[in-house]
Each structure stands twice: as structure tokens, then as C-alpha cells.
Amino acid sequence: MSRPEDTLPPDLFYNDSEAQKYTTSSRIQSIQASMTQRCLELLQLPGPSFILDIGCGSGLSGEILDEAGHVWVGMDISASMLAVAIDRDTTGDLLLADMGQGVPFRAGTFDAAVSVSAVQWLCNAESSDVSPQGRLSRFFDGLYASLKRGGKAVLQFYPKNELQRTMITGAAVKAGFGAGLLEDDPETKNRKVYLVLTVGSGGELSGLDITDAVQGMEGVEVVDERRRHTATKRGETTKEWILRKKDRDRRKGKVVKKDSKYTGRKRKIQF
Template sequence: MSRPEDTLPPDLFYNDTESRKYTTSSRIRNIQSSMTHRALSLLSLPRPSFILDIGCGSGLSGEILTSEGHTWVGMDISASMLAVALDSETSGDLLLADMGQGIPFRPGTFDAAISISAIQWLCNSETTSESDGTPQQRLARFFDGLYASLKRGGKAVCQFYPKNDAQKTMICAAATKAGFGAGLLEDDPETKNRKLYLVLTVGSEIEAGRKGDITEVVKGLEGVEVHDTRAGRGVQGGRVQKKEVKGSRSWILRKKEQMRKKGREVGQDSKYTGRKRRIQF
């Protein structure tokens, strides 16, 4: 099955028919709700905030932002999607704009930003505008604009579906080059429900009055593997992975604990759990 972004540009793919089909699908609404709540939990906002919803579509994520007490502005390239949002009398302000051309707001406007299932579209150069440029140029304009639009200490969470590792690397590199501190989270990596969340910060967590760094946001969360994509000192775009090795003791213990929480029977832990054994002849 082909991916939507491989067929048409988003402003053409999400026409009136597709926009209403997307919005009325109970499956999509449930998935969108789950991912938006996940993004909010990663933002960990201490109070009602002013949030930018990038690729807001018909306002499905916006409904949740409103229910959680936040004020929001949504931007999307599809006029049909925004028309559905207007018909549903969504509470957010809406803007017809292409995120690949940048984020058209004054510096420091927003406390935080979210984007659900949208930024992978930037990896395709096929658009309706000849001046859009390459995927790298579109990603650079997007992340540069997003960085400027957030307040110092602000955060953004972008859930996306990369086609391959090359796209994932390209997106992460563009974010760190723009100046963000970035952590790439992988929920349920070994299931078909695998989800990626790019967590971004403007300035360090310590500068923002919080303890620790971006990895503190996700430590202890079940079913998450952390990829620290921040640049190392003096190394632009460097990448360090902090990931459990499959089959290691810590990996086995975490998997067993997950199975216990699901009510399944697993063997007791011991000093031999995960221990490598020499081959016997």
C-alpha cells in the first residue's frame, strides 16, 4: 500500500472527500487522540499554555488541546481540512500556510508546539509550488522558523512516520542544525503500532529552570527507547544513541516486567537472567 505523501502533495491529496473521510473515521480519531495525549505528556506543561499545532488538519488534536485547558493556533496547507475544522466550530485560530515555507509568527510567540503525522510530508520535493525547493531546504525553513517561534525554554513534540532511516536521519539533522536540543523517542518499537516522537527544546533544560536534560523527559516511561540526537560539543549534527541492546539483561528484565503488567506468567528473575553462556561440546 502506497503512502499518501508518495501519491500527491498534501494540499491536493487532502481534498474535500479525503478531509471528511479522515475526520469521520473512528479509527483515525482514536489514533490521533492517543498520539496527541502522548505528545502533551512529553511536553509536560506545568500550566495552560499557548500552543502551535502544525499540520492541524481538521482540528482533531486541537479538540484535545482545548479540553486540556490550552489555547492554540493551528496551521495547515490543506484548505479542505481547515474548512472541516471551521464547520465543526473549533476553538483554535486557523491559518492556511505551508510549514515547508517556514513558521510565519513573531519570535517567541508560543510556549510549545505539537505536530501529529505531518512533518514526513516535508521529505517529498513534489509540491504544487515550483519554489518549494528540496526536502533539505523545506526541513531547514521549517525547523528554523519553529525554533524562532518558541519562547526560550519552550518545547515541541513532532510525531512522524519516516519512510526509512535516511528520512529519519535527515529530519533529526535538520532539527539539531536549527539549534534544538533533540531526543527521538520510539514507542513500542517491536510492534506494528510503532510510533516516533521528536522531542525538541529551545535552550537547555537547566537554563529553563528544570533539572536534567532532554532524556529526563522520557526516563522511566514504559515501552520507550531513547535516541539522543543532540549535537556533541564542537560536532555539528553529531548523534549518540542511548539504546538497550536486544537480549541484554536490562532489555530482558524490562520485557519481563511489561509481560507481568499484562497479566502473563513469566519466569522469576535471578542472577542468571540474561547471562551469556559458553558453548558446551
């Protein structure tokens, strides 16, 4: 059976009829509720929080966030899905947006983020001038910037293969996240992968370190590639590395000095 993301782009696949069918399926409602509850369990939030629901669809996950006492904003690429959410009187604010183009919110807006069955869509490119790596990079860079210091995100996704799994986790680490992977039911066809992310440390939402947050859970795999990326600098020159770091800090809302012809230039020894 072909995967939905291999047939059409999400905004075309989830048309009016598919959006209705998806929302009214009791099986999908049950699965969506279970996975959203699992995301909240892994987030370990200290209390009511402001949460971004990425790929919110028709608001099924939002209902679980409501029940847990959280305030949420949802973004999705499918106008049909969002129309169903509006018809269902969803409480969250809704935004029509493509997460592969970034997360268009002010830096430090959200306490946390969740996503259910959406991130794997970023691994498909609909045209030759768009790459999965570029879409993943824009998404994770934008998500990192939109979360508060000490914020967390849990993204449930279905990787097609090991390559997709590595692409997704690698893009998250490259954006600056502390990252851990958790698999539920790893030996069955119902295997579900959760990417648990943290933004820095400190603050009331920091809770446990990412390693401790998933420690002892069956199927855990802590992703720790940041040192490797820093040490190798991905083959960049010193100036390229500095410019990339400054650009990322700008997206996080930090004040950064303007670039100039002297940026990254080796200074002569003076006496």
C-alpha cells in the same frame, strides 16, 4: 500499500472528500487523540499554555488541547481540512500555510508546539527546484524562532526509512534544538516515532533537560549532534559560519550587527 505523501502533495491529497473521510473515521479520531495526549505527556507543561499545532488538519488534535486547558493556534496547508475545522466550530485560530516555507509567527510567540503525522510530508519535493533538506531547514529554523526560550515541541511522525529519520532529526539539531527520539511500540507495525525538542534552557517551561525528559522510557534515543556540527563547521569558512549564525539570530528576533566587508576577516596583530 503506498504512503499518502508518495502519491500527491498534501494540499491536493487532502481534498474535500478526503478531509471529510479523515475527520469522520472513528479509528483515525481515536489514534489522533491518543498521539496528541502522548505529545502532551512528553511536553510536561506546568499549566495552561499557548500551543502551536502544526499540521492541525480538521482540528482533531485541537480538541485534546482544549480538554487539557490549553489555548492553541493551528496551521495547515490543506484548505479543505481547515474548512472542515471551521464547520466543526474549532476553538483555535487557524492559518493556511505551508510549514515547508517556514513558521510565520513573531519570535518567541509560543510556549510549546505539537504535530501529529505531518512532518514526514516535508521529506518529499514536488518539483526539481525544491529539496526536502531546504523544506526541513526552513521549517525547523522557523519553529525554533517561534518558541519561547525554554519552550518545547513534540512532533510525531512516520519516517519511511532510516534516511528520512536522520534527515528530520539532523535538521532539528542544525536549527539549534536539543533533541531526543522516542519510539512507542517499536517492534510492531504500529510503531510511532516522537521527536522531543527543547529550546535552550531556563524559564518556567524548561522543566527537565531533554536527556532527562525521555530517560528511562523504552525505546529512547537521545540525539546529540550539536557538538559534532560545531566542531566540523560543516566544512564552512569562518566567514560563512559567522554569517549563518548571525542570520539564525536575526530569525530568532535578536538584534544583530549589520554585515560588512570586515565580517569574519582575520585581523592583523597590532602593537
